[in-house]
Amino acid sequence: MADEDIYENMPMTEAAPQPKGNPPETSVPWRHRERGIVVTPVLLLLSLALATSLLAVTLLYLRAQSKLEAVEEAVQKLQVSLQPDDASDASAKGSDNKSQDEGLRHQALQLLDEAQAGVRKLKAQLGNLSAAYGEIQIRLDNVSAAYGEIQIRLDNVSAARAAVQGRYSYLLTKVSRGWTFFNGNFYYFSHEKKPWDEAEQFCVSQDSYLTSVSSHAEQEFLSSKTHGEAHWIGLTDQETEDSWRWADGTEYRADASRGFWAENQPDNYDPKKDGGEDCVHTEPRKRNLWNDVKCTQPFRWICKQAHGQAGL
Template identity: 35%
Template sequence: MARQNNYQNTVAFEADETSLKRLSHKRTLSILTSLALLAFLLAISLIAMAILYFQKERKLEELEEVVEKIRASLWLSNVRSKEALDNVHFLENISTAFSEIQARLEKANASRTAAQGRYRNLLGLVSTGWKFYDGNFYYFTQVAKSWQDAEKACRSYGAHLSSITSRQEMQYLQREASGQTFWIGLTDQQEEGNWTWLDGSKYNQRVSFWAQGQPDNWYGAPGHQEDCVHLAGQWNDVSCTYSYKGICKKVSP
């Protein structure tokens, strides 16, 4: 009986030990399975994180590219704006220069027109017998008239009976007169002894060319007055009613 009990106990112990081993093996498998699952999940998580990281990096790169494009666009816009402003300024300068050139051309055209008109006037004067000397034109009339009528004739030409204000002018008129007698524009009709030129030139006693003993206001003249002057080699005061040719003078146009 004792052996049988011992054998039964031993069998029961062995059975328990086997059960424990099986249980332990199951637990080990369960733990290993759990660890494998955790490892798998961790790997999945790492892969997912890696994918998200790379996606994030790509998004950042794309964003940086967009930012760079925006910066480039803004830079080009600024450049173009500057170029546009430069072009506007350039066009404004061109417009100003063109206006100046146009004004100069108009001025030059006006000068040319004036010069053509002046040339026509000069040509007309010369062709009708006027003589040019030292910036003035002179016309020696061929019809003898009183001093007043000779002055009227000169005015009809836009001139006056000639003044003589320099020795050179006096010598020129003496040569052109060729010894003939001509009225000149000197008179003291307004006030005796106060000589004036009809064309407004200032009378200068020191630049005068009176013949010897003149002016004398000769008492034997008609009306006992000699208020007008003629050129007869030198100056001589005579009655304004006498008839002589006249020397007309006008400033060059």
Template identity: 35%
Template structure:
């Protein structure tokens, strides 16, 4: 029985969509009565199973195939969309890379702008401080201007007072000038009195000393020089008249001399010698240089023409002359 079952060939089938093929197709070998009975049952069962499977497969294909195809189509569509998005993303990535440099440059510019803004903020703060200071100064100037307005209102009265003060100042200056002149006159008189008390006589800004002891002409000059003076010079008729009147007819040396017989007359105090003026003061016939030794001049007579030349070694009274110099205050 086992041998008979082992010799029965297996049934195989394939399903190609809606076609069913069974193989082998050759007729089964002839067997005994039991085998003949079993084989149709087995084949029938297999055919039923295959039919059911095929039916189920057809049903499943009829139901799921359209859905599966739609799904595949959707997947393809989504894949294309994703590919487009990936391409867009790639494009955006390249643009991002290109823009990264611009962003960095923009960042540098932003930092520079921030630095400029900080500097401007600092400048603005300084300007605000300057404005506050200017406001304070404007307030001060405003107060000063108000004070100036008040002073301008007072100007007419001040001008009247100033006119009065100017008039008073003029009077005061006049009085001061008068006092200064009086002070100078008093000082002058005091100086003159001091010199007069010492034996000097005053005449037209000069002091004259008429000696009471006779000396030679040279000794007389030395004496005068010890008194800050010289033997007198004569520069005008009024001075000549003053001298001969005070001399009173006595002989007095004056400061007129010459160097030798052929020399020119000159004043010992370096006053320029006026030959024409002096010609009116000589006694008629003088100077005659009697004995070729009369090189010094003296006053001999009480008259305008009173000069005489004499020997410098004669001893005569003499007249010293010194200019008036105001003493220190």
């Protein structure tokens, strides 16, 4: 049966008017989303700053490394040039030239010591640059990890928001088609009449069952909505006489349900004629308490879609 035919004669429930004044406060997930929108650009800017610092440190490191290699090469050449000449070179030079060469050699050795000190200083600077590079890289990794975590949280908030929107959309659709929401469940009160089995088939076609009754509050709620009309509920003993069961699988508890039966019910009146009375309806003449009757009689009915089935 098409949805248009099923709900053709249902009363349409008007949406509740919105109160004037300021709109309701945005839900908590939106506040988290606003925080995420603020935090994300900050992390991006911090990542950019750290990346820029990392690039600058890398360039300094490469320049210092190149300079160090040049200085070390010059020092090696200077060391080679300062090696003492062979004995034949020494005998060929005069005493004056020898004294002058010794002075130059002494100055060159001083310059060599200074150059070696400069090499050690450059190596120390390279070590510091390397340490700074590692620290910036660690910070950049931490920022990337934080950004990834916030992105995951934002995705989760978006998914939760979409789920909430879907649930409210489902709720509004059910209400607009005549269903009533009570205590976590949806209920549908029909306006036409059917035998018990056909009424149950209708409910099943709407992802529900003829209603079960689990508490006095639920019984009072159902009674308040029947408006003096008898309605099928989902209690039956068609399979085994006196073994009552709920159509939706809810456990039937005889002791807890005793107060819901009308006086002297169930009585399975005239069991030799048409198999007796195996289905239960509310009896408006007896304060909407339960009464067993023949399942083939036509009554209005109540469908119930449980909390889990409604996806809420």
